[in-house]
Amino acid sequence: MAADSEDDLLRRVRPPDWKNPLPRNPYDLIVIGAGPAGLMAADLAARQGRRVALIERDRLGGNSLNSGSIPSNAIIRAARVLVSLRDEEDFGAASFDRPRTDFGAVMARMRRIRSRVAEYQSIDRLRARGIDVFLCDARFEGPRVLAAGESRLTFKKAIIATGARPEPSNVPGLEQIGYLTSDSIFQLNALPQRLGVVGGGPLGCELAQAFCRLGSQVTIVQNDPKFLPHEDRDAAELLSLSLSRDGVITRLNTSVVGAHRKDGAKWLETTSDGVKSSIAVDEVLLSIGRVPNVQDLGLEAASIGFDVLSGIHVDEYLKTTHGDVYAAGDVCLPDQFTNVAQGSARLAVNNAFGAGTQRRGHWTIPWCTYCDPEIAHIGMHVREARQQLIPVKSYTVMMQDVDRAITDGLDDGFVKIHVREGTDEILGATIVASRAGEMINEMSVIMSAGIGMRRLADILHTYPAQSDAIRLAAVSYLRDQPITSA
Amino acid sequence: MQAVDELTDDALLERMQRGAFTYLTEYANPANGLVCDTSRADSPCSIAVVGFALSSYPVGVERGWLTRTEAATLTLSALRFFWESTQSEQPDATGFKGFYYHFLDMQTGRRVWQCELSLVDTALLMAGILTAGRYFDGAGIEAEIRGLSDALYGRVDWQWAQNGQDTVSQGWKPECGFLNYGWEGYNEATIVYVLGAGSPTRALPGSSFCAWTMPYQWENLLGHDVLYSGPLFTHLFSHAWIDYRGIQDAFMREKRSDYFRNTQSAIALHREYCARNPRGYAGYGRDLWGITAGDGPGNREMRQDSRDRRFFGYMSRGVPYGPDDGTIAPWAMLATVPFDAAGALRGTRHLLRSYPQVCAQDRLSSGFNPTLDAAQGGWLSEGWYGLDQGLLVIMIENHRTGLIWELTRQCPFMRAGLLGAGFTGGWLTGERSVDDRSVGERSVDGRS
DSSP, rough: OOHHHHHHHHHHHOOOTTOOOOSSSSSEEEEOOHHHHHHHHHHHHTTTTTEEEEEESOTTTHHHHSSSSHHHHHHHHHHHHHHHHHHHGGGGGOOOOOOOHHHHHHHHHHHHHHHHHGGGGOHHHHHHHHOEEEOOOOEEEEEEEEEETTTTEEEEEEEEOEEEEOOOOOOTTTTHHHBTTTTGGGGOOOOSSEEEEEESSSSHHHHHHHHHHHHOOOEEEOSSSSSSTTTTTHHHHHHHHHHHHHHHHHETEEEEEEEEEEETTTEEEEETEEEEEEEEESEEEEEEEEEETTTTTTTGGTTOOOHHHHHHHHOOOOEEEEEEEEGGGTOOOOOOOOOHHHHHHHHHHHHHHHHOOOSSOOOOOOOEOOOOEEEEEEEEOHHHHHTTTOOOEEEEEEEEGOOHHHHTOOOOOOOEEEEESSSSSSEEEEETTHHHHHHHHHHHHHHHHTTOOHHHHHSOOOOTTTTTHHHHHHHHHHHHHHHOOO | OGGGGGGHHHHHHHHHHHHHHHHHHHOOOOOOBBBBSSSSSTEEEEEHHHHHHHHHHHHHHHHHSSOOOHHHHHHHHHHHHHHHBSSSSSOSSEEEEEBSSSSOOTTTTBBBBOOOEEHHHHHHHHHHHHHHHHHSSTTHHHHHHHHHHHHHHHHOOOTGGGGGSSOOBBBETTEEEEOHHHHHBBTHHHHHHHHHHHHHSSSHHHHHHHHHTTOEEEEEEEEEEEOOOGGGGGGTTHHHHOOOOTOOHOOOOOTTTHHOOOOOOOHHHHHHHHOOOTTTTTBTTTBBBSSSOOOOOOSSSEEETEEEEEESSEEOOSSSOOOSSBBOOOHHHHHHTOOOOHHHHHHHHHHHHOOGGETTTTTTOOOESSSGGGTTTEEEEEEHHHHHHHHHHHHHHHHOHHHHHHHHTHHHHHHHHHHHHTOOOOOGGTOOOTTTOOOGGGGOOOOO
């Protein structure tokens, strides 16, 4: 079954017998990289009737499909199901043996899902839309010329969407003992008995919790004093508690300073405020961030500015230092999310072929970390508002006070809406809840539509519903206002 | 203890305050003035507990629990020790740059447990030292106390603790240098910035206090507007020394509140949370609360009412985001008495009636969990913690006479620190604000 899924996936994202087409120079648009941004850009331009070439050196779908959101969410879902089965007595189910993890089945399901999702952007569909797909390396050879494998392609416009890759280790000894990244962990065939996760960002936390729930003994090491350093402090602390409750051993404010092998185990050497320690594991997952893919692209030949840390230099319109070359997604933007990649691709295409006046500065970006409970955010954090001297007040509803969360037995978390004081303008929101990733989208619509707290309080929600917490926060706002006669 | 219902409010306060006070003398080393962190065997000294003790000795004098000479002698013993002990980068020194290590050996006064040179604990110690410097205004050894008080405070290099940042680091260790996190956002450390800003020698700049307040979160939580900080003690520690009534920094001016009223809001929030009791813990209610930092049952688990219960050891518990494992700090309600006397006394009476085991020798324990080991009367922390007892002495006195606040209001460094941090109004301008409460005049009978 697993082999069939992999064959299906490859047939869709990198057929083994693929032959690149003959170039149809010049192209209206050449897109380099076929992740979420590249696929979106190529599709949109093709639908506009442009002659489009799409170059990908690995698999179509990029990080999101192959080693990011899709496989990780498939595994997270499996881990959630196993946990809920273990809690069956809470819901009145007769007691039976605690379920064991069949890791092979978990990974096989993940591969089936990955293959299924790949169909929506398969190479056959791209070709059917008239897109010339080149599966090979791409390299600028001049201001308007790209080498694509053996071919020379010329373009009127180009978009660089090569994404990012896991940041490599700089820990002495780690390279020698071997470690996993998001690129390789989804290829595991056996559940590690002991897993050490280095890095407490979104992916590290998600996979630490999921693998712990699947049965690994997980230790997560984070050099910052809290997980998810960019998130709301209360959200991060709730996550920390949640990880501990699941049995994840958390080592905050701890740095990995070395690694070695001994007695058949991999040892991570750590230090925390001057206190040295070591952790024995069977596998190490390194999740310390991502770096943009700017190497080997010949960017200098086209006078495209970049640096290895922040990636391709772009202006507000996503234009590079080359007037007809744009960039989109992780290779040029600090917010490395699939939705941002796709949004930036739309913007780049529209600016490349339109008036070129769409700016990226005012996006309201929702994002989510898929731990349990999930942690989602949109708009401003309180600190950002205060740094801009905006008076801000947060209206918080605890999920433990929301009827549907109580009946579901899923009452960890909160909805927190940040409001510009003296007005009912919503500046941002943080949601920690079982399905925060879904709930935050209501906030996205609310904020995009310019709906304030007064109107929100009057918008009917189903009852009972977890998302009613959003309305209840607005009701708190109304109750907080001075009473005025009608 | 005599049946709690037979005691008037004042008698109850007297008993609990004196019980707490005797901890500070019973567990002190008269040779160096150090005081044990806890009553447990081999406990080291916590410098913060010494700070609370130095502020409590004047209370003892005023209440006739020890003579002025005894108090001055004990105080001078501590101040001489801190002045003469080793200040260096050596790992077994007592301090460095005028700061002190969090925990010290009770006999030698040297650093133990590879602990950190602690900013907040040094600030609490200095608050006690400055209080003593204001109280002992006589000649002879009292003059020496005043001299040492000024010298010790003036020796602290607050600017060094910034480590090039706007905020100050939480600490420093000879093994690794500065800890990689600073004091920022609202918590118990306001006093670090106030004392840092008031230094006559190495004062923190005004930008430091701004940086500290930058992550402040003004929230409407469970129907109460509050500058959020989860654990109850964070709303009390700086307040033990600083009379926040009617004075405001830029943040509180914007919110039309002050830190005194904010603690009242935090108390209301804690009481509301415990009334709702979302996790169904035993005992919790509007008159049984007190979720804060303190001792806990340790890393244990149990299953109850279809819930997995997980318990923690000594940790900082908070409301409403947690952590909350059903453990309350029995001292915490009473420590809020200057802010909500009725609630504090009603809660403490209810606690003592329901669970009299939390009080021994008129001292309230550090932690109590009635959910765990319920058949045996609940889990109870062993002995007492000095911080809890010291805070109780000061807070009860602030409620009864306002003595500590009166002393610190007269302290020029404290005043300079508050002004440097941007505080205005109220007693800082010599005016009594409209809502300036005269705590000493109140008599609240919390008996129901």
